Amino acid sequence: MPARRNSAHLFAALGDQTRLRLVRRLCDDGPMSITRLTAGSRVTRQAITKHLRVMEGAGLVCSTRHGRESVWHLDARRVDEARTYLERISRQWDAALARLQKFVEE
Amino acid sequence: MPARRNSAHLFAALGDQTRLRLVRRLCDDGPMSITRLTAGSRVTRQAITKHLRVMEGAGLVCSTRHGRESVWHLDARRVDEARTYLERISRQWDAALARLQKFVEE
DNA sequence: TTAACATGCAACCTGGGGGTTGCATGAATA
DNA sequence: TATTCATGCAACCCCCAGGTTGCATGTTAA
Numbered sequence: 001m002p003a004r005r006n007s008a009h010l011f012a013a014l015g016d017q018t019r020l021r022l023v024r025r026l027c028d029d030g031p032m033s034i035t036r037l038t039a040g041s042r043v044t045r046q047a048i049t050k051h052l053r054v055m056e057g058a059g060l061v062c063s064t065r066h067g068r069e070s071v072w073h074l075d076a077r078r079v080d081e082a083r084t085y086l087e088r089i090s091r092q093w094d095a096a097l098a099r100l101q102k103f104v105e106e
Numbered sequence: 107m108p109a110r111r112n113s114a115h116l117f118a119a120l121g122d123q124t125r126l127r128l129v130r131r132l133c134d135d136g137p138m139s140i141t142r143l144t145a146g147s148r149v150t151r152q153a154i155t156k157h158l159r160v161m162e163g164a165g166l167v168c169s170t171r172h173g174r175e176s177v178w179h180l181d182a183r184r185v186d187e188a189r190t191y192l193e194r195i196s197r198q199w200d201a202a203l204a205r206l207q208k209f210v211e212e
Numbered sequence: 213t214t215a216a217c218a219t220g221c222a223a224c225c226t227g228g229g230g231g232t233t234g235c236a237t238g239a240a241t242a
Numbered sequence: 243t244a245t246t247c248a249t250g251c252a253a254c255c256c257c258c259a260g261g262t263t264g265c266a267t268g269t270t271a272a
Binding site for chain 4: 016018043044046047050051054067068069
Binding site: 008010011013015016028074082086094 | 112113114115116117118119120121122123125126129130132133134135136137180182185186188189192193195196198199200202203205206
């Protein structure tokens, strides 16, 4: 289980339709098992499992075992990290533009 | 130039180290040309160009031609879209957890 | 204790992403 | 005008992400 926890991996984990759908699903209905996550999806249970593992590697989700099923849930802190990252980007960009503006005017 | 403007493509465009480095570069020093973006990078100018196109497809950056060089700049609005998306996810998740909590307690 | 159910593991297939090289073309400058 | 410089285009390569199928294992319920 190689932990891929930098920003690029985090965004990459969000950069897939199937995975975003999983995130949505978890957000709407809370933690749930793999088979339940698979129900309603056009894709195999195995595919879902792989996607969950990818997101787990990025720290986006994790699972706890309950009897024969494993229940997956989101890690909102990690989502916030991504959000904060983008916020910094955005601010930095505004600053760069301001500097440029000032430079041009002189 | 197929426009790939949904959330998945947006995050995918951010989900690569080289591309994130480009974003950083643009944020730090403002708009700049391809060769300048390539300078200091370990990869070819062509690779950089491809990455820029990917990000352009996602609406993250765009270019304007100045004589023989094309100057690329970030589109902060798109960054904010991603940020907002994550914010909604985060809130939704908290709500789902609250509902679950209430359900368990009954 | 059997049968149904939820998951894990492994092998396999395919397309496209990330990268390179070589050459062509239009702009700038000496 | 001849030459350098910034970019575009196209072909090519390799690897891995996304997906499937088949079978094995552990858990629950009849």
